[in-house]
Amino acid sequence: MAKFNKTSLFLTLTFTISFSMVGLYHLFGGQYGNNISSTALAIAYMFVPMFCAILVEKYIHKEKIKQKLLISFKFNRWFLIAWFIPVILSFGALGISLLIPNVTFSPEMAGMVNRFNDLLTPEQVEQMEQAFDSMPVHPIWLVLLQGLIAGPTINAIAGFGEELGWRGFLLKSYKYMKFPKASITIGFIWGIWHAPLILMGHNYPQHPEFGIIMMTIWCILLTPLFLYITLKAKSVLAAAIMHGTLNATAGIAIMVIEGGNDLTVGLSGLSGFISLLIILLALFIYDIKLSKEKIMTSKISSSL
DSSP states (O other): HHHHHHHHHHHHHHEEEEEEEEHHHHHOOOOOOOOSSHHHHHHHHHHHHHHHIIIIIIIIIIHHHHHHTOOOOOOOOHHHHHHHHHHHHHHHHHHTTTTTTOOOEEOOOOOOOTOOOOTTTTTHHHHHHHHHHHHHOOOOHHHHHHHHHHHHTTHHHHHHHHIIIIIHHHHHTTTSSHHHHHHHHHHHHEEEEEHHHHHHTTTTTHHHHHHHHHHHHHHHHHHHHHHHHHHTTTTTHHHHHHHHHHHHHHHHHHHHHSSTTTTTSSSSOOOOOOOOHHHHHHHHHHHHHSSSSOOSSSSGGOOO
């Protein structure tokens, strides 16, 4: 019962603080989009799970958080795998998008420019197009390079804000569950937690209401990957690196395509779902056929 109460306290604090932040932002006239205030809100939002996990574990229950929350700096190959999987996911989603009707390859990035028409002024759009044209190499390779640098560094810090809660605190809280059930439970919580930002236009600006369902499905699909990496690396830091790199390279999936919408293309659209399912299938085959640990069919506790 004590564990249940601890988990309930964490979730209550996390959702109350997070939803209140967005509510106050909206109440005082904040508009979500390409502006500094909404970026600051999104970054602050990511740190709420970390804050609540530390508050509950260290200051309320007087636990040593390093071991309790899987904070380990012992490097292993799964940190590298966590770094590169998001790139595979993004390019996979890009290729799958081109199989969708009315979606075409656009090396001049007309589709990406069109996505910013409602967020930027005509002058800003023109400046963006000129910047693309003046680059010595195609922008997609610069985004890839920047993403691989930012992913395990500055972006991973923000990613750690979420991962200490979802793949640190909740992973330990649900260690009595089998891997599939824990993945669905944590993924559902993670997805619903995004709801206020999604309603304001995050990830699905064209379909904010239905976007909540899409985001929840996406988080449920992502969670087995994040849990597996965390358990293999024996560290929530690996999940933070993957989270940071995922955010940093997600734009690759829509940079050189035209057509579709936020439900069908992009890393969090249908094409991203399919790319992720392919990765999960490969991971399942690896776990069953090659890995000594059978993580995906066992209880979480057996891999901690």
